Amino acid sequence: MEVKRNILLNPGPATTTDSVKFAQVVPDICPREKEFGLIMEFISKELTNMVASNDKYTTVLFGGSGTASVEAILSSVVDNNDTILIINNGAYGKRMCEIAEIYNLNYIEFKSSPIDAIDFVKLEEIIKHSKKKITHLSVVHHETSTGLLSDIKRIGEICKKYGVEMIVDAMSSFAAIPIDMEEMNIKYLASSANKCIQGMAGISFVISNIDSLEKTKNIKARNLYLNLYKQYDYFKNTYQMRFTPPVQVIYALKQAIIECNNETIEKRYSRYKMCCNILWDGLEKLGLNKLVDEKNHSMLITSVIEPQIKGYSFEKMHKYLYDRGFTIYPGKISLENTFRIANIGEIYPEDMEKFIKLLKEYFNTIV
Ligand SMILES: Cc1ncc(COP(=O)(O)O)c(C=O)c1O
Known part of the structure; x- marks a missing residue:
């Protein structure tokens, strides 16, 4: 099956x-x-x-x-x-x-x-x-x-x-x-x-x-x-x-x-970090900022500050990605409007690359 x-x-x-x-x-x-x-x-x-x-x-x-x-x-x-x-x-x-x-x-x-x-x-x-x-x-x-x-x-x-x-x-x-x-x-x-x-x-x-x-x-x-x-x-x-x-x-x-x-915990963390680096690189290219400084960061979940772009909506972005097999999460902090992307679980760098590609596609639909 x-x-x-x-x-x-x-x-x-x-x-x-x-x-x-x-x-x-x-x-x-x-x-x-x-x-x-x-x-x-x-x-x-x-x-x-x-x-x-x-x-x-x-x-x-x-x-x-x-x-x-x-x-x-x-x-x-x-x-x-x-x-x-x-x-x-x-x-x-x-x-x-x-x-x-x-x-x-x-x-x-x-x-x-x-x-x-x-x-x-x-x-x-x-x-x-x-x-x-x-x-x-x-x-x-x-x-x-x-x-x-x-x-x-x-x-x-x-x-x-x-x-x-x-x-x-x-x-x-x-x-x-x-x-x-x-x-x-x-x-x-x-x-x-x-x-x-x-x-x-x-x-x-x-x-x-x-x-x-x-x-x-x-x-x-x-x-x-x-x-x-x-x-x-x-x-x-x-x-x-x-x-x-x-x-x-x-x-x-x-x-x-x-x-x-x-796998070992050490290698699992390395795999997660590889995914995180791809994510961070992609976010930077899209002009999206992270809430937490890299020096204090887990590299397991990233809170992303929501962009001030006309037409942006978390719900629409979530749906765009969800329909294509990727689930992202809303923010949980009152300090800033954020959304969250985790890079834990059975995922690999190629999944993160695909995700970044889809995220770019979503932003292209609104600009
Ligand atoms: C740090 C931390 N503590 C506690 C919890 C609560 O876990 P649960 O939602 O499974 O009850 C979570 C859930 O995400 C968590 O991340």
């Missing part, structure tokens, strides 16, 4: 290989069977391996979109006497504050520019002088709303200095940008199956430092489904999730992990 190949230049779910798509067509199986447990064990250990060692870290899976894993961490690891500092430099940092608010956590919002690097001196000052001891810090590695990449290694050094447990939302950087959780002093990391890992939507996961996670055992649960310790405790003994997993999505994730390991 042939599946039409669409090129998704939205920031996930990303374009997948046919082998990942077809991996979902499997005989029906009860997820409580040992055979399925072996797949869960493989997935959990391999995901951990991508960023840490299985001796000290473990991966806990949840059925749900990426927000589930972020919410699981925040709602499960910050005790009532703790205080978390949340870096908000975009839509997903803001979302972490919303989660903290809903769960009534003691949190301090550290607002930072959505387009510039974090002021580390200021960050350190706040941690150092806070009246309430900052016990946790959370940050988005790659702000998918803009393409801004934050220096988590540097933040990890500050956290280490002040004994702060660091939480990283690596939703759209995991499996593309190399991360070493131990070296970077990251205690909890959240990501999902459908972005750079190139699997299907429906599985979210938390990679945790086991010692840190064990210490959360007696924190009173604030929810049922998303409790990180309970999910970990059940999983480590059974290789099962507490609640029904998206079975077929798990098979696809297994295949996606195999393909990622075959």
Whole structure:
């Protein structure tokens, strides 16, 4: 069977290989069977391996979109006497504050520019002088709303200095940008199956430092489904999730992990960067400007400032490209009118060249 190949230049779910798509067509199986447990064990250990060692870290899976894993961490690891500092430099940092608010956590919002690097001196000052001891810090590695990449290694050094447990939302950087959780002093990391890992939507996961996670055992649960310790405790003994997993999505994730390991994260990032360079070159030739400076850029998603051309309309441009198999995405920032083009997923330089050609064609229709 042939599946039409669409090129998704939205920031996930990303374009997948046919082998990942077809991996979902499997005989029906009860997820409580040992055979399925072996797949869960493989997935959990391999995901951990991508960023840490299985001796000290473990991966806990949840059925749900990426927000589930972020919410699981925040709602499960910050005790009532703790205080978390949340870096908000975009839509997903803001979302972490919303989660903290809903769960009534003691949190301090550290607002930072959505387009510039974090002021580390200021960050350190706040941690150092806070009246309430900052016990946790959370940050988005790659702000998918803009393409801004934050220096988590540097933040990890500050956290280490002040004994702060660091939480990283690596939703759209995991499996593309190399991360070493131990070296970077990251205690909890959240990501999902459908972005750079190139699997299907429906599985979210938390990679945790086991010692840190064990210490959360007696924190009173604030929810049922998303409790990180309970999910970990059940999983480590059974290789099962507490609640029904998206079975077929798990098979696809297994295949996606195999393909990622075959390619390697470093080479995947190089492929993505090759695509990004073609994109940037094309945008420049079209006179289109990027929102985020190259020095702070992830090279995984580009926010493009909308041009002031008479006749330009995002909806019409989107339709023109969509009708030709390419999906682009609107902006998510109030600072400027932007649209976004991601270059993650199973895409290649020739796809990006074709995209640029179509973008030029679209602009030729309005000038
Ligand atoms: C950095 C970041 N955090 C969290 C999320 C939320 O993920 P989801 O929409 O899958 O719940 C996203 C989604 O794009 C993201 O990019």
